[in-house]
Amino acid sequence: MRSVHLPRNFEELWTVLGNEPDAALYAGGTDFLVKMRSGLEAPECLICLERVEELIGVRDEGEEVFIAAATTHSRLLETTLIQREFPVLAQALAVLGSPPIRHMGTIGGNIVTASPAGDTLPPLYALKAEVEIRSADGERRAPIGDFIQGPGMAALEKGEVVTGVRLGKNARWNVQHYEKVGRRKAQACSVASMAALMEVSDSGVIQAVRLAWGSVGPTVVTSAEVEEALCGEKLCPDTLRRAAALVEKTVSPISDVRAGAEYRKTLAGALLLRLNDYANVPVTEA
Amino acid sequence: MRISFKLNGTDTNIDVRPDRRVVDLLREDMGLTGTKESCGAGDCGACTILVNGESRLSCLMLAVQLDGCEITTVEGLDGGRSLHAVQESFIEHGAVQCGFCIPGMVMASVDLLNRNPEPTREEIRQGLAGNLCRCTGYQKIVDAVEKAIPYCKAGEES
Numbered sequence: 400m401r402s403v404h405l406p407r408n409f410e411e412l413w414t415v416l417g418n419e420p421d422a423a424l425y426a427g428g429t430d431f432l433v434k435m436r437s438g439l440e441a442p443e444c445l446i447c448l449e450r451v452e453e454l455i456g457v458r459d460e461g462e463e464v465f466i467a468a469a470t471t472h473s474r475l476l477e478t479t480l481i482q483r484e485f486p487v488l489a490q491a492l493a494v495l496g497s498p499p500i501r502h503m504g505t506i507g508g509n510i511v512t513a514s515p516a517g518d519t520l521p522p523l524y525a526l527k528a529e530v531e532i533r534s535a536d537g538e539r540r541a542p543i544g545d546f547i548q549g550p551g552m553a554a555l556e557k558g559e560v561v562t563g564v565r566l567g568k569n570a571r572w573n574v575q576h577y578e579k580v581g582r583r584k585a586q587a588c589s590v591a592s593m594a595a596l597m598e599v600s601d602s603g604v605i606q607a608v609r610l611a612w613g614s615v616g617p618t619v620v621t622s623a624e625v626e627e628a629l630c631g632e633k634l635c636p637d638t639l640r641r642a643a644a645l646v647e648k649t650v651s652p653i654s655d656v657r658a659g660a661e662y663r664k665t666l667a668g669a670l671l672l673r674l675n676d677y678a679n680v681p682v683t684e685a
Numbered sequence: 686m687r688i689s690f691k692l693n694g695t696d697t698n699i700d701v702r703p704d705r706r707v708v709d710l711l712r713e714d715m716g717l718t719g720t721k722e723s724c725g726a727g728d729c730g731a732c733t734i735l736v737n738g739e740s741r742l743s744c745l746m747l748a749v750q751l752d753g754c755e756i757t758t759v760e761g762l763d764g765g766r767s768l769h770a771v772q773e774s775f776i777e778h779g780a781v782q783c784g785f786c787i788p789g790m791v792m793a794s795v796d797l798l799n800r801n802p803e804p805t806r807e808e809i810r811q812g813l814a815g816n817l818c819r820c821t822g823y824q825k826i827v828d829a830v831e832k833a834i835p836y837c838k839a840g841e842e843s
Contacts, residue, residue: 403703403749497815499740585814
């Protein structure tokens with residue numbers, strides 16, 4: 400019989416992890432329990448993190464916001480601080496899964512699952528999130544782009560737990576946007592997605608930009624080249640079209656049941672073109 | 686292991702394998718077959734129940750996770766005494782075809798109306814985004830939820 404532990408706090412968690420070093424960890428179970436059911440995972444012992452009190456909640460730390468790992472997507476979506484400081488993340492959470500999936504799934508789970516299609520990941524890359532990892536022995540931090548190493552591959556050692564994610568507030572981003580394209584509108588896994596943060600001046604010039612694409616590579620794709628091509632340029636369809644041509648060369652999608660690689664490339668560029676519609680500045684065709 | 690929880694208003698104390706799926710526990714151990722299983726992977730919503738008032742998927746929960754929680758299944762809506770206003774509305778507006786998805790649809794609708802007592806049609810569609818109907822009766826299901834709004838609000842005020 401498989402044992403399942405439900406620790407209530409860090410103390411109980413480190414004790415059970417010490418006794419059961421090979422235990423598999425899960426929080427919402429929306430991904431892990433599906434894999435276990437299909438036989439891809441067959442742990443002898445499970446630890447469910449949903450009740451660990453230190454892993455739940457959002458803290459305003461001044462310059463930064465700390466989101467504890469087992470905070471559910473629906474709770475984050477309802478948090479005013481997230482809506483106000485990180486609209487790009489709130490927009491992604493709103494289209495993640497379905498209401499019951501959002502009531503169960505957690506941001507830490509989305510990170511550790513490390514799916515290229517994980518909806519919170521492009522916003523977290525664009526926001527340069529830092530992942531906080533703890534074990535019984537101590538704490539370390541890693542930029543999200545280093546922590547996620549490939550599809551389904553997170554740099555988590557035995558005995559370690561992702562305890563949260565740290566996001567820097569930055570009032571300069573006056574355009575924050577997340578969009579995904581799926582096969583259907585409801586509860587869709589993305590065919591391609593894009594998170595964008597932009598600082599656009601009153602005269603419509605892009606001062607700074609960060610972009611991240613989901614589902615078009617083994618991990619979320621970012622591109623300094625594309626960002627540099629946009630900086631200092633007027634936000635207009637011509638500028639975006641030139642950058643979109645670079646995007647299509649940068650991404651490396653696969654063909655799968657949801658879409659072909661060529662379509663995904665086109666889509667990654669097309670999502671960038673749509674930024675023209677979301678900026679709060681008067682924009683004219685150049 | 687022994688777990689304690691409130692099931693449809695009744696204190697429940699049972700011995701169960703900790704890794705037993707909640708949908709199996711409800712249907713096979715407790716005899717509550719209103720909760721359905723279809724995909725078993727979180728895509729269809731047929732197994733939706735309320736845990737502490739929030740919709741969750743009973744195929745993706747293990748028995749131990751029920752400990753200390755308040756659980757409502759379709760059998761326990763409106764205290765199990767009569768039909769809930771959403772159920773009445775589903776009948777009245779012809780929202781039920783084969784019926785297999787309906788317990789999940791009803792639970793998702795109740796969850797939505799608890800969070801948002803006056804949803805627009807678009808919000809109803811978003812609220813039911815996790816529930817699949819293969820008879821494709823979505824139009825009448827959305828109609829039924831919309832028509833249930835005043836009755837659910839009246840129920841809250843009384």
